[in-house]
Amino acid sequence: MNESDERPISRRYFFEAVGCGAVVVSMAGGGVWGWQFLSPNVLFEPSSSFRAGRPEDYPLGAVTFNPQQRVFIVREKEGYFYALSAVCSHLGCIANWRQEEGIIACPCHGSKFARTGEVLTGPAPRPLQRLLIALNEGGELVVDKGTAVGEEQILKV
Amino acid sequence: MRLLEHIANSRAWRSVFRTGIPESNLERSEVIMNGLFLHVHPVKVRERSLRFSTTFYLGGISFGLFLILIVTGILLMLYYRPSVPQAYHDMKDLQFVVSPGRFLRNMHRWAAHGMVAVVFLHLLRVFYAGAYKPPREFNWVVGVLLFILTLLLSFTGYLLPWDQLSIWAVTIGTNMARATPLIGEKLRFVLLGGNVVGGNALLRFYVLHCVVLPLFLTLGVGIHFWRIRKDGGLK
Numbered sequence: 070m071n072e073s074d075e076r077p078i079s080r081r082y083f084f085e086a087v088g089c090g091a092v093v094v095s096m097a098g099g100g101v102w103g104w105q106f107l108s109p110n111v112l113f114e115p116s117s118s119f120r121a122g123r124p125e126d127y128p129l130g131a132v133t134f135n136p137q138q139r140v141f142i143v144r145e146k147e148g149y150f151y152a153l154s155a156v157c158s159h160l161g162c163i164a165n166w167r168q169e170e171g172i173i174a175c176p177c178h179g180s181k182f183a184r185t186g187e188v189l190t191g192p193a194p195r196p197l198q199r200l201l202i203a204l205n206e207g208g209e210l211v212v213d214k215g216t217a218v219g220e221e222q223i224l225k226v
Numbered sequence: 227m228r229l230l231e232h233i234a235n236s237r238a239w240r241s242v243f244r245t246g247i248p249e250s251n252l253e254r255s256e257v258i259m260n261g262l263f264l265h266v267h268p269v270k271v272r273e274r275s276l277r278f279s280t281t282f283y284l285g286g287i288s289f290g291l292f293l294i295l296i297v298t299g300i301l302l303m304l305y306y307r308p309s310v311p312q313a314y315h316d317m318k319d320l321q322f323v324v325s326p327g328r329f330l331r332n333m334h335r336w337a338a339h340g341m342v343a344v345v346f347l348h349l350l351r352v353f354y355a356g357a358y359k360p361p362r363e364f365n366w367v368v369g370v371l372l373f374i375l376t377l378l379l380s381f382t383g384y385l386l387p388w389d390q391l392s393i394w395a396v397t398i399g400t401n402m403a404r405a406t407p408l409i410g411e412k413l414r415f416v417l418l419g420g421n422v423v424g425g426n427a428l429l430r431f432y433v434l435h436c437v438v439l440p441l442f443l444t445l446g447v448g449i450h451f452w453r454i455r456k457d458g459g460l461k
Contacts, residue, residue, distance in 0.1 A: 107416045114420055160398040177398065 117215030121202075124150065124210060124226045132166045132173070132184050139163050140200060140212055141173065143184060150224040152212045153186045154198040164197070173197065185220070196220075266448065268455040275460035284348035289447065291341040298334040299436065302327075306386070308432035310425045313388035338380055345376050357460075365453040368446060375443045382435035388428060396423050396431070 119138050127133055127144040134141055134155065141153040157164050162177035172189060173182040180191030187196050201216035202224045233239055234247050248254040255269045274280060305324055306316045320327035349369060352358055358366035385396045400417055404410040419426030454460065
């Protein structure tokens, strides 16, 4: 036996440590695999971008709701477009455009938004999401619901 | 009575229930101790703790509702397919075509609402009676976990009819899960098996509702009852 204060590692301790280490490693591996298994790699969800017709289909100054896609397309003035997600920034209900009041209102918890997406009242913590809107080669509007953009991004046609 | 006595003393009966008809306190306690199910129960129960005003029978009623939910739930599973094209129509079929499907579905629904309410009242009763104090602290913790499991069962069951109400309720509920710090976004994705409340979400909620959560609830109820005995009976 050596003379130093350090206790030598006994055979039993060594195998205990190896065994416990193996259990920990395999449990961590199982955890990672489990998480990966629960996160699908391929989704069969509808495409996030859609064609929204020609710019001239939208009246000047109108907020147009696309109920299938849950998107507002706003033509603020001549050649000035932006797209707003109708999904409320509070808990994900679909907000409605109220023509007579000129606001966007969520039926679930009473949030209200301006036509720019700004929060006017209610529990909503953030403005409505601005979505990427562009023209394709055929001169049609294309909105991508998967891409959020800043307020400065305006489609000028 | 003679016939019942005869059966209770027969060899076959006695091979299953060793004690027979108990006549002394010792034999009465043996009935409790010799059975798998009853041995979870306290051997001795004080008369005072059996009075309605002591417990309002809230724990027992919760358990009764849970049994109703298991039986009606299993029966509903025979006609319900958890996939997007079928789920809603299967639910409607249960109401209008299957006899007595409407009765079973309503029973499942009302028992579920009742269980949430009664378990809550049970916790309230235990709290105001101070029945969470030592030596019952651990059983209080088990009870709170059982309450959470009850709420999760209620929430996962809400999606299964696959109507507008359920889809939006679960959209809102999983958006609340999104507010979890750091892992919120991932958590919602894994919970729904995607970004929207769709087919994957329906299947996941079905598996949670019919297998995973009832399994944990049953295990928890077993521990909960056994601890009543180990902690010295009702209070």
